Amino acid sequence: MSGTPQYKTLKGMQDILPPDTFLWQSVEQTARRIFSAFGFQEIRVPVLEATSVFSRSIGEQTDIVEKEMYTFTDKGGRSVSLRPEGTAAVVRSYVEHNLHSLPSPQKFYYSGPMFRYERPQSGRFRQFYQIGVEAFADPHPRMDAEVISMLGRFLTSIGLEGVSFQINSIGCEQCRPAYKDALLGFFSDKKENLCPDCVRRFDQNPLRILDCKVSRCIEARSDAPRITDHLCQDCRTHFEKLQNLLTLLEVSFAVNPEMVRGLDYYTRTTFEVTSQGLGSQNAVAAGGRYNRLVKEFGGPDTPAIGFAVGMERMVGLLKQSASLTWPAPAVFIAALGEAAGNAALRIAGKLRDQDLWAEVGDAESSLKSQLRRADRLAARFVFILGDEELRSGTLKWKNLADASHGEVKMTEIKEFLAAI
RNA sequence: GUGGGUGUAGCUCAGUCGGUUAGAGCACCAGGUUGUGGCCCUGGUGGCCGGGGGUUCGAAUCCCCUCACUCACCCCA
Structure with missing residues (x-):
């Protein structure tokens, strides 16, 4: 094997290997457990959708739609795209299958890969995994609180510490335009104080100036009007109730x-969970309310709220605190000679029938090398099986951890393993 | 798309004022006498020193180009 493999994963794509996969599994299992307790049910949607599903919902002018989607023309001449996020497809599914006819509210979760053609960096990949939830048809801040607290419970349950929740309200179609105008008015005579990116943002997406990291922009906006002071009465009440x-x-x-979300479809509540120790891409989960999206997809006027958790970021944080462990076989059966090897296979089969992980050594190699392998696998027990044992109907056993050893009758293996 | 950093064995890295067959540790495989692992000892597998071009008697080492990885900006989970 040489230094540079002939085939490699594409830029921004990665293989997830054991023992990492065990961590991924436990995160996924915990999510299912917690979300189920809140009445969320799994929904599975395709990774490939008509391009318009994403462009219309996420926003035609967003970077995601303008330059980050994996878009191509299929053999039928349709423009299709790999999903860059989960919500749009779930909403499409909600409308397509008239899921509003299910008892309200309808609560779903999903998990799977998303695709964005970006320059990779720490915590950012071109194929990345999200676990997300969407709750439909409940406009009350109670649902916002439920969803946010569920996220908190999930993060706590998974053992994630040192994360912080930030919430904001970005208003609705009533109050946001007025705020935007106020913001433009405030910055219009301060453009020269802003960084080049923010000068561009002034025209394209002025709210983005609020979360610019450049120090002179932070300074320039210190007296900027706050969205929370410009909310309409309904939005203000909603936000206050949520906080309570x-x-x-x-x-x-x-x-x-000053927290701004990138997707166009958010209304009112937005929230984000960040962690230090993630590098620059420090959001581990984010979400918000989107009260107009279902209607825009041709469905009934249905409010909704959801969030998505970045799996790689979450797993990355967990790996910092917990050490990964490989699972180990319950039993390693070392066999000496062909007859014993065959017997070992039959015994292993019986153990596997009981869902025990049993490994069988190579009966043609030395006992020493078989034990070495058992040790490397960290097998809890070794059974040794040779001609002597075949004659007497017994097995030698050995506990690798404390080197204790003894004999057990072949007919009593089950009892032996049950007793330990 | 823009900028910085880094590319030597599977992994972590030495080796760079250019000088013979490129090294270590870990990992892997096999031995250290008959059927007992870990520790130790011995041996082995494994590198066209990311790729290409140039300078030179001679390049892992110097120059140019390129690719990859990485971090940051942008954007966002």
Whole structure:
């Protein structure tokens, strides 16, 4: 084998290998467990959709749609795209299958790969995995609080520490335009103080100036109008109720009026969970309310709220605190000679019938090398089987951890393993 | 798309004022006498030193180009 393999994963794509996969599994299992307790049910949607499913919902002018989608023309001449996020497809499915006719609210979760053609960096990949949830048809801040507290419970349950919740309200179609105008008015005579990116943002997406990291932009916006001071009465009430409910549910959070979300479809509540120790891409989960999207997809006027968790980022954080362990066989059967080797296979089969992980050594190689292998696998027990044992109907056993050893009758293996 | 950093064995890295067959540790495989692992000892597998071009008697080492990886910007989970 030489230095540069002939075939490699594409840029921004990665293989997820054991023992990492065990961590991924436990994250996924925990998500299913917690989300189920909140009444969320799994939905599976395709990774490939008509391009318009994404462009219309995420926003035609967003970077995601403009330059980050894997878009191509299929053999039928249709423009199709790999999903860059999960919500759009779930909403499409919700409308397509009239899921609003299910008892309200309808609550779903999904997980799987998303695709964005970006320059990879720490915590950012071209194929990345998200676990997300979407709750439909409940406009009340109670649902916002439920979803956010569920996310908190999930993160706690998975053992993630040192994360912080930030929430914000970005208003609705009533109050946001006025705020945008106020913001434009504020910055219009301060353009020369802004960084080049923010000068561009001034025209394209002025809200983005609020979360620019450049120090002179931070300075320039210190007296900028705050969205939370420009909310209409309904949005303001909604946001206040949400905060009260989160307090009631003992979710600790901070209001961050400068938090802006990138997707066009959000209304009112937005939230984000960040962690230090993730590098620059520090959001481990994010979401918000999107009250207009279902209608825009041709469905009934249905409010909704959801979030997505970045799996790689979450797993990355977990790996910092917990050490990964490989699972180990329950039993390694070392055999000496062909007859014993065959007997070992039959015994292993019986153990596997009981869902025990049994490994069988190579009966043609030395006992020493078989034991070495058993040790490397960290097998809890070794059974040794040779001609002597075949004659007497017994097995030698050995506990590799403490080197204790003894004999057990072949007919009593089950009892032996049950007793330990 | 823009900028910085790095490319030597499966992994972590030495080796760079250019000088013979490119090294270590770990990992892997096999031995250290008959059927007992870990520790130790011995041996082995494994590198066209990311790729291409140039300078030179001679390049892992110097120059140019290229590719890959990586971090940051942008954007976002």
